[in-house]
Amino acid sequence: MATRRLVLTTALLGALAAGPAVAQTPGVTATEIKIGQTMPYSGPASAYGTIGKVESAFFAMINDKGGINGRKVNLISLDDGYSPPKTVEQIRRLVEQDQVLMIFQSLGTPSNTAIHKYMNAKKVPQLFVATGATKWGDPEHFPWTMGWQPSYQTESHIYAKYLLQTKPDAKIGILYQNDDYGKDYVKGLKDGLGDKAAKMIVSEVSYEVTDPTIDSQIVTLKGSGADVFFNVTTPKFAAQAIRKAYDIDWHPLHLLNNVSNSTGGVLEPAGLERSVGLVSAAYFKDPADPQYAQEPGMQEWVAFMKKYYPDGNLADGFNVYGYLVSQTLAQVLKQCGNDLSRENVMRQAASLNMSLPLLFDGIKITTSPTDFHPIKQMRLEKFDGKRWVPFGEAVTG
């Protein structure tokens, strides 16, 4: 009798001792890592939905190859229609009901703003958010949130450096969209120019997303005598601006923000002959550009697209973007090894040092406990009438 009790007690103690070790982080089992995201598959921003699809396809490929450290990655991607209340609801479902390890690449500045405090209160990683706002890299106040792409301010810093080096006497005219995106760019340029900003910027005009045209703004800018045009506009307005400036015979050094430097989406509608000489910045290779078609990295991507996402558009940069971010996450999970606690996920995400074939040469993904901006470099490029030609080295903003 006494022996039996002893055995039982030992077993019980053993179970208790083993308990914490067995009860792992939510979303992680011996065979699976569960992660979640929200994407605007419906609603006004549904053009971005392809990012979620290419990311799901990427992890399907990883799982076919045996997963990461023997675990399959299960990405649950939910529609939020670009509506913040829906994002909150879906994220709560992912965290509380589906018990995901982390949120990965949720898209949109308003949507991520709505869950920012929640994620950090719950101490669930909010990794590589799909927005260019600058506020995502703030490890001191939000240690569970990290951006990925170069922030708008980073890009502006790069233009500022370029101007200070090549055109220190520039007279800059700025056209920007009147919202957080536009203001972020303008702030970045002013910070980058430092105390010369007040002298160099001769005119600043804005427009609302709902304006039908921006013709009068372009005329104002020309009238200000500016010889550099910093064009911070979304695609429709960027095309209008390029066209109008050319038509009223204004030929400044035209800096076009990365948001609108798509050849097919902006320059062709504006007219390729009007776009000659445009300067922009980029960090990954454009899949529509034939000069990269023979590179092994690009061919690997094309093969992946054909097998795992055959409906995807091979000329759409978003599909390269989603692929690159997924590669970054795969690296984080690989580095985690068998310690897939949320703390370790953040530790590993904050100790990256890698390059990827589809990023421009010289551009690296680096993070540290105090640096939550994985990509800080971009390359300047100039449009020659057919394609963007990169020039100079990768620049840190």
Next chain:
Amino acid sequence: MANTTIGRSAPATLAAAPWRIVAGVLLFAGAIALPFGLSDYQAFQVTLALSYAIAVLGLNMLTGFSGQISLGHGAFYAIGAYTTAILMDRYDWPYWATLPVAGADCLIIGFLFGLPALRLEGLYLALATLALAVATPQLLKANALEDWTGGVQGITILKPDPPAFLPIDADRWLYFFTLAVAALMFLLAWNILRGRIGRALRAIRDHALAAEAMGINLATYKAWVFGVSAMFTGVAGALSAIAVQFVGPDSFDVFLSIRLLTGMVVGGLGSITGAIWGALFIEYVPNIADQISKAAPWAIYGIFLIGFMYAMPTGVAGGLRLLARRLIGRRPPSNG
């Protein structure tokens, strides 16, 4: 138009009183027990659905009962939500104290908007209100209001704690709080609609000229019902802001107004209980559609919508009533 509970309310209520009371008690008990069977997240979803129900009810008073179409109720939802968020965030008001202000705000704005707009008939009114819905996100972003509204960044508010003496967590407390407000609003709506005012509104809907001939002051009634309807929607917006803990211009786009309208029609025009069905449709059908297809969630949503309208042309409330009559064995009533 197939008419509704309200049309035959007085005699029916008396005749059916016993089982109605039983049903009411069961419903109440179920509503109390519900959150304890749900996860935090599901309790949050039901809380949101309750706030939609109040909004749909408000819209239904305007459209279902008095026949004025509004495509702009998302604007009042936004005003209610922002009133609460600003009072909580900038002025440290307790969450519960913001609701009457949100309601009053919308009542006044709705009434003032209603005075001129309701001289427009039918589709013209729909367009005027659509303008309201389209303008709202931009007004919320406007620089002049940025100190209050937070501009494009919106406002993040803190989740209210449950009272210390209750052994429940924040999500469940919020559910009960919302449930209590919803019960109050439904009671209020029922009181308004079952009597003289309700009859006047239906008369305006069915034949405005005849209603006027019988001494109903069209302009006053229309403006008031617009205001009251806006007030309901504003309170709903306030409750949703507390639950979501965030308001931003993108939360209140023109689709919100259309979703409310859709929910109202699906639930049942001119039916008080229809508001609950409509709210469930607004809250859950997009999730189901997303589960079925990532490629075309809206197409699936559309199929659901067509399916509902085909199977239950008088809305879920109307369909259920018809079904109940069949089962009980009474003949379905003739229209009107």
